[in-house]
Amino acid sequence: MSDDANGRRPSIRDVARLANVSYQTVSRVLNDHPSVRPETRDRVNQVMAELNYRPNQAARALVTSRSQTIGILAASSSMYGPASSIAAIEAAARLRGYWVSTANIDASDPGSIPEGLAHLRAQSIEGLVVIAPQVRVVRALAAQALDIPYVTLQSTDLDVDHMLSVDQVAGARMATKHLISLGHRGIYHLAGPQDWIEAEARMRGFLEELGASDVPTTAPILGDWTADFGYYAGRELLRVRDFTAVFSSNDQMALGFIHAARDEGLDVPRDLSVIGFDDIPEAAHFWPPLTTVRQDFAELGRRCVELLLGPADGLESPSPSTIAPELIVRGSTAPAA
Structure with missing residues (x-):
């Protein structure tokens, strides 16, 4: 058969x-x-033998010894950061003649991790990229025996030998220092979800910069990355208004906060300064245009593919490292009133 x-x-x-x-x-x-x-x-x-079944990608790999495929294991791939990372990796892989296969896993279901890996391995992938922003996913992956080259895209100490990321702590310190340099001393931080590695790193950078500059520390407010939460947090915080600036862990929450400030009759940045993180394409068109921290996803994708396949020019392979973020100053921040 x-x-x-x-x-x-x-x-x-x-x-x-x-x-x-x-x-x-x-x-x-x-x-x-x-x-x-x-x-x-x-x-x-027995059934595979009767059918003479062989996966297409595996059959090709048997002939060529190469599948020309990179696998991506992704959680929360609909969020801006993971989605941008995937797009950058796909673009960099195409330049090297490779295709990308993505397996989206459920971060709340540990069983989906080995299933996702099995799905990718069935395609004889030559390398693996793990885009797992949640701590629990990284820990679950540590229990898997990965026998192919792989890179994890997060700023964590859980797997330093395979890590590549934009320096989230440095980006958060950059944002916080910008607000302090403008004379702000009452600064709140809208943080991301507690289990997210990037959220924890940005929170750490915020607190480190406040401490280094001898500015009073305020407790970060745990959010969920959405503009709705930024709006809700803004309405609550502005009831007291014991601050002059907000560092939001992403641009969407910053957008919601600016909306809340306008509903309270306040002007950004005259009454309050707001800074975000990510520099999403729409950030330049917020009103006012948003000051934010830019992540170079194109460079992230290029370096990621180089780590898996080696450099295109045949020179020495790069080592896992961090990529420096960039502060983008626009109209949502100004000197403290």
Whole structure:
């Protein structure tokens, strides 16, 4: 049994149907995942032998010894930072003649991590990029035996030998120092979710710069990255108004905060200064245009592909490192009144 009557090659779903298992189980069998029961593994292998089934990408790799594919394991890929990272990696990979396959995992489901890895390994990927902003995902990945080159895109000490990131702490210190240089002493920080690595790093940078400049420390306010939260936090904070500036951990929350300030009849930046992080494409068109910290995602993608494939010019491969962010000063910050 190989092709059906219509000449169609058997698929992984054909194997799953005849073996009476899910296609994810077939993928685990293909990748020798330890979670598959021996009797299930034997049944799947028997069906694959009967169908003469072979994954297309794996068959190509057997012929060429290379799949020309990089895998991305991503959590929260709809957020601006992860989405921009994926786009940058795809662009850099195309320049090297490679394709990118992305497996989106559920950060709240530890079981989706080995399933995502199995899906990518079934395509004989030559390298792996892990875009896992949450601490729990990075810890779960540490338990997986990765036998291919891989890079993790986050600023954490959990896997320094494979880490590449924009220096989040430096970016946060840069933003905070900018506000302090303008004379602000009452500064609040709208932070991201507690489990996010970038949020924790930006919070740390904020507190470090306040301490280094001998400015009174204020407790960061944990948010959820949305403009709605920025608006809600702004309405609550502005009831007392014991501050003159806000450093938001991303541009969307900054947008919501500016909206709240305007609803209170306040002018940004005359009454309050606001600074964000990321420099999303719309940041230059906020009103006022938003002062923010820019991340160079194009450089992040280029370096990431170089770490996996080696440099295009054949020179010495780069080592994992951090990329310097850039302060973009626009109209939402001004000297303290």
